[in-house]
Amino acid sequence: MRAMFSDAPRVTLAAFYWAFILYLLLPLTLMMAMSFKDANFVAFPIGDWTFDWYGEVMQDKQFLEACLYSIMIAAATTLAATILGVWISMLIVAEGIRGQVIIFALACLPAVVPGMISAISLRIFISTIDMPTGTAAIILGHTVHAVPFVVVMALTRLRSMPGNLVDAARDLGADSVVAFFRVTLPYLGPALFGGMIFCVLLSIDDFVRTFFLGGYRLTLPMLIFAKVQGGMSPEINAMATLVLVVTAAVGLYAEHLTRRARTR
Amino acid sequence: MEPVVQFDNVNKSYGGYVAVENLNLSIEAGKFVTLLGPSGCGKSTSLRMLGGFERPTSGRILLNGKDVTRVPPNKRNVNIVFQDYALFPHMTVAKNIAFGLELKGFDNQKIHRRVSELLELVQLEEYARRLPSELSGGQRQRVALMRALAPDPDVLLLDEPLSALDAKLRQQMQIELKSIQEKTGKTFMFVTHDQEEALTMSDTIVVMNKGRIEQMGDPDTLYGRPGSVFVANFIGETNLLRSTVLGMDGDMTTLSWNGITITASQGGLAPKLGEHLYVVLRPEAIHCSVAEPASGNRIKGKIRQRVFKGNHTSLMVDVGDGTLLNTLVHPSEIAHLSGENIWVGWKPETATVIPDRHAHN
Numbered sequence: 001m002r003a004m005f006s007d008a009p010r011v012t013l014a015a016f017y018w019a020f021i022l023y024l025l026l027p028l029t030l031m032m033a034m035s036f037k038d039a040n041f042v043a044f045p046i047g048d049w050t051f052d053w054y055g056e057v058m059q060d061k062q063f064l065e066a067c068l069y070s071i072m073i074a075a076a077t078t079l080a081a082t083i084l085g086v087w088i089s090m091l092i093v094a095e096g097i098r099g100q101v102i103i104f105a106l107a108c109l110p111a112v113v114p115g116m117i118s119a120i121s122l123r124i125f126i127s128t129i130d131m132p133t134g135t136a137a138i139i140l141g142h143t144v145h146a147v148p149f150v151v152v153m154a155l156t157r158l159r160s161m162p163g164n165l166v167d168a169a170r171d172l173g174a175d176s177v178v179a180f181f182r183v184t185l186p187y188l189g190p191a192l193f194g195g196m197i198f199c200v201l202l203s204i205d206d207f208v209r210t211f212f213l214g215g216y217r218l219t220l221p222m223l224i225f226a227k228v229q230g231g232m233s234p235e236i237n238a239m240a241t242l243v244l245v246v247t248a249a250v251g252l253y254a255e256h257l258t259r260r261a262r263t264r
Numbered sequence: 265m266e267p268v269v270q271f272d273n274v275n276k277s278y279g280g281y282v283a284v285e286n287l288n289l290s291i292e293a294g295k296f297v298t299l300l301g302p303s304g305c306g307k308s309t310s311l312r313m314l315g316g317f318e319r320p321t322s323g324r325i326l327l328n329g330k331d332v333t334r335v336p337p338n339k340r341n342v343n344i345v346f347q348d349y350a351l352f353p354h355m356t357v358a359k360n361i362a363f364g365l366e367l368k369g370f371d372n373q374k375i376h377r378r379v380s381e382l383l384e385l386v387q388l389e390e391y392a393r394r395l396p397s398e399l400s401g402g403q404r405q406r407v408a409l410m411r412a413l414a415p416d417p418d419v420l421l422l423d424e425p426l427s428a429l430d431a432k433l434r435q436q437m438q439i440e441l442k443s444i445q446e447k448t449g450k451t452f453m454f455v456t457h458d459q460e461e462a463l464t465m466s467d468t469i470v471v472m473n474k475g476r477i478e479q480m481g482d483p484d485t486l487y488g489r490p491g492s493v494f495v496a497n498f499i500g501e502t503n504l505l506r507s508t509v510l511g512m513d514g515d516m517t518t519l520s521w522n523g524i525t526i527t528a529s530q531g532g533l534a535p536k537l538g539e540h541l542y543v544v545l546r547p548e549a550i551h552c553s554v555a556e557p558a559s560g561n562r563i564k565g566k567i568r569q570r571v572f573k574g575n576h577t578s579l580m581v582d583v584g585d586g587t588l589l590n591t592l593v594h595p596s597e598i599a600h601l602s603g604e605n606i607w608v609g610w611k612p613e614t615a616t617v618i619p620d621r622h623a624h625n
Contacts, residue, residue: 167317168350170337172364172415182363186354 028244035237053238063239066223073135073219074203077142081199082192084143085150090184092151093158104151111148118145119212126213134215141209146199150192157191158184190258197254201247266329268293268418268451269314274323276309276475283309285475287323291419291453291468296445298454300462301472302498307455310472311421314453315344328418338367343412344421348428349404351396357383357407358392364415382410385444402433409441413448422454426461438464459499463487471495487546489531489616496544496618503550503589505543506620509535517617519543522587526561527612533619541617547592549614552579552601557609565589566604581608 038048057063088107092100110118122141123133131137165187169179185192207221214222220243227236267290276284284306291297299307312318314325316337325333332340343364351360358379365375383389386406396404405425412420422441426434442465445452456462462469463483471478471486471494479491490496496504507519507526516527517535521543528543535541556562565581568588577598581589589608593601 162348162350164346164348164350165352167337168344168346168352169363170317171315171342171344172411173338173367174363175336175338178367183352186352189354 031237032241034234035241037234040233053234056235057238057242062223066218066220069217070204070220073138073142074200076139077146077203078196078199080139080143081146081150082196085147085195086154086188086192088147089151089154089158092155107151108148110144115208119209122209123212133213137213138210141213142203142206145206145209146202149198149202150195153191153195154188157188161187194254194258197250201251204247265293267291268328269453270326271310272324272326274313274320274325276313276318277321282475287477289470289477291451293451294449295467296442296452296454296465297468297470298456298462298466299470299472300456300459302457305472306475307472308423311423311453311455314419315342315421316340341418342421343415343417344423345408345412345425347424349408351404351408353396356393356395357388360396360407361411361414363411368415378414382414385447386410401429402437405429405437409444413450419451419453422452424456441465463499471498490544490618492618493542501547501590503545503547505545507541507543509537509539509541511537516612522563522584524563528615528617529613531616531618533617535617540620542620543615543617545610545615547578547590550589550591550608550610552581552591552593553607553609554600554603556607560609560611562607562609565606565608567601567606581606583608
């Protein structure tokens, strides 16, 4: 009796754990399973299995175009957000600049503003300055959203940087530009790489901002949204599965790289 | 010959705090000069001003006769070995050392030759491709030293570079530093709060206190004839005997101390009759014995404390009214001093008088 009572909390805890794992993985597993179904509709039982939907997706011009467009936007966003983010974090750690707390708070604001609010305000902003919706507007919106993540990652690393590394570079003949590119930037490297991967994923994943700021070209999430409205089909499942596998792989690889760099 | 470095009436203050006051200092080429003092004495600030990282509030700093007071660090030919080395963590040992050479625009062949030459000097040839994180503390220290020496600076500045090492390694590095300085013939300006480091390596020691030079000289002079109570206390262990001048005889002074009459060297001072002075008496100058010494200064005392220190024993001897003398006894003699009552004696010329600062002010 006694043994049963003392085991009870542990068993309950384990049960919750497995229930949570199931809740986490079941929808994803179902989605992936359906992408292999040899039929035109999404429902159980699966019956015959096939890879045909993947073949179809790979030949779907719309899908490939949307992929390319999303990647292009993600690349531009990452570049812009990294430059801005590093610049802002350098400003925050620099000596003799006032209002650094305010700079930090402002830089981080877009991370906590609800996506919807941010999307609407940006839409109003671009129409006020007569900027057309489309690629540039999307990149603008994604960059605003991504900068805080770069700032936080770069700052963490910058704050752990021994102050006299830059002094040493200056002492050995580097002006401040050379010291930045040859010492500070490489030192930031691993953290920055992690931040950049995060920017890519944020941008590719974004729907709300893109929806408000986009033109006629569809990004990947918008394409999938459009397709879902036309009814679920295993082709959508195949698309989503591809996106899931690729992003998970990129994320894990990035984590692996930054962890290795950190142990150095 | 013109000095390599000249501080000309240099002052540095932060707000109301005066870090360096009226610093006048000339350093000759090829010398190992140490700025010695407690923390906050202005030694590091002086070094950083010479490196270009701090600008003097007033005064001039000359490098090879040229005014560099307003020249930024990357444009002056001095290099610093930082306290925690500041090696670039993402660069290999060879890349670290090559950094300054690349910025000077040397071609690759020349850089390669110079780097291997320097690595050879500190026997780190096999470590050229390692990262700093893969080196021991002593090896990092050597790499930092070579990186700073690589661009052939007019003066090498060392900012307490040994303080992060353990005692044994520190002693080893002291000897190595001195030998590298002699081999390369470079002018070294070394900053430390450790008097032992200063005594071991320096040609000249500049003792600083509260932003000012307290005394400057070779290690022998500073140890044997300290110019002030501060220097006497800061360098080595010492007994300071507060005495009153009774008379002069050539280079010697007769003084009254603790109820007896003693004689001490004047040490360049011109004592006045009746003046209060300190007599500096090093522990190793004192001889302890059971029998009364035949000549020299001597006084009876009681042993209050024995501290065994390995190669010697330190005895605290009460010479009356609780006045304690710190003495140093060789192991071969300690066996004879088993009793409590002993005589302490010292030769007059081993003790020197110094002014009592407070009596003047």
